Amino acid sequence: MQQILKGYENIEKALSEVGSKRYMLVCDTSFPFLPIKDCFHPAALFNGFTPNPLYEQVCDGVRLFNENQCDAIVAVGGGSTIDVAKCIKLYCRMDHKENYLQQEYKDSGVPLIAIPTTAGTGSESTRYAVIYFEGKKQSVTHESIVPNYAVLEPALLKSLPLYQKKCTMLDAMCQCIESLWSVNSTDESMLHAKIGLQLIMDHWHGYIEDNSEEDAQNIMMAANYGGRAINISQTTAPHAMSYKLTSMYGLPHGHAVALCLPEVWVYMMEHTDKCIDPRGKNHLEFIFECLGQIMGCDSAYKGLMMFRAIMFSLDLPSFKSNNIEVDLDILSKSVNPERLRNNPVWLGDVVIRRIYNRIII
Numbered sequence: 001m002q003q004i005l006k007g008y009e010n011i012e013k014a015l016s017e018v019g020s021k022r023y024m025l026v027c028d029t030s031f032p033f034l035p036i037k038d039c040f041h042p043a044a045l046f047n048g049f050t051p052n053p054l055y056e057q058v059c060d061g062v063r064l065f066n067e068n069q070c071d072a073i074v075a076v077g078g079g080s081t082i083d084v085a086k087c088i089k090l091y092c093r094m095d096h097k098e099n100y101l102q103q104e105y106k107d108s109g110v111p112l113i114a115i116p117t118t119a120g121t122g123s124e125s126t127r128y129a130v131i132y133f134e135g136k137k138q139s140v141t142h143e144s145i146v147p148n149y150a151v152l153e154p155a156l157l158k159s160l161p162l163y164q165k166k167c168t169m170l171d172a173m174c175q176c177i178e179s180l181w182s183v184n185s186t187d188e189s190m191l192h193a194k195i196g197l198q199l200i201m202d203h204w205h206g207y208i209e210d211n212s213e214e215d216a217q218n219i220m221m222a223a224n225y226g227g228r229a230i231n232i233s234q235t236t237a238p239h240a241m242s243y244k245l246t247s248m249y250g251l252p253h254g255h256a257v258a259l260c261l262p263e264v265w266v267y268m269m270e271h272t273d274k275c276i277d278p279r280g281k282n283h284l285e286f287i288f289e290c291l292g293q294i295m296g297c298d299s300a301y302k303g304l305m306m307f308r309a310i311m312f313s314l315d316l317p318s319f320k321s322n323n324i325e326v327d328l329d330i331l332s333k334s335v336n337p338e339r340l341r342n343n344p345v346w347l348g349d350v351v352i353r354r355i356y357n358r359i360i361i
């Protein structure tokens with residue numbers, strides 16, 4: 001069971017409870033500028049990875065971990081940093097002569113402490129990690145990689161660039177919304193998602209516009225609730241459709257997801273008769289009503305309009321396709337059909353192409 005601790009003063013507590021004598025610190029290049037940099041005295045430090053981490057880079061981390069006989073991992077950074085740490089934990093006791101991705105995953109028993117420096121993915125509370133092998137995205141999933149401790153310190157968000165704050169906040173928001181309508185949702189995941197989305201609605205403005213510490217604390221909690229929600233329900237079509245937008249146009253993850261989400265949302269509201277959730281069309285319509293209410297609106301449709309209004313006020317940079325038809329062909333073929341099964345309304349090839357067309361126009 002994961003422990004969630006609030007405030008940097010708990011870093012010491014987490015480290016001592018883990019009982020580590022030689023831990024490895026996994027961090028990114030922003031680490032030397034963080035206000036908590038002096039809280040750590042690792043036996044080894046690993047920062048040799050890129051924003052979309054490669055399998056080979058994770059292997060370097062595994063080697064460093066074992067060469068230094070480390071007994072725990074502390075990850076300080078954004079989603080990619082935490083994902084790298086999760087993979088090092090998973091792979092460090094496996095057969096190093098074989099490809100880790102092809103071996104059976106088991107709990108290595110190595111304690112992992114995650115300290116996020118962004119508020120978005122909620123990776124500090126999920127069993128998922130994303131790395132790239134031979135140019136292809138690999139989703140690594142195992143129950144044992146949920147970090148043993150997540151330490152949430154909002155002061156770490158203060159120096160984030162504004163565009164990054166907007167994108168990561170949008171990722172958290174979309175994760176809460178997608179979790180609510182996912183066919184895998186449970187009472188527990190819905191509760192996490194509702195709390196997370198409500199916190200975002202109450203605090204996004206102060207977080208983005210005023211850089212307020214109180215709002216940052218609430219957005220950090222919201223992102224964590226979003227992470228806990230998708231850890232149960234998984235994400236749905238907007239996430240599945242976003243990955244190629246990120247790789248084709250270099251759009252940050254949260255920006256790409258937030259472009260897809262309202263288009264998927266409107267299609268689903270107009271096609272509840274194509275609902276594939278075993279709980280039926282009435283359940284989905286109830287979820288849309290809930291979404292509207294949490295977003296402070298008196299109807300489901302106005303909830304969607306509110307999402308669009310927030311996107312508009314965030315004033316995100318635009319991007320351009322050089323050849324819409326060619327891009328539409330590539331984008332439409334990119335979506336993993338496996339992931340679409342989590343979406344409550346079935347989206348066929350024609351619909352996916354039409355949705356992409358509305359996004360890249």
Ligand SMILES: [Fe+2]
Nearest residue numbers: 121171175253
């Ligand atoms: Fe996400």
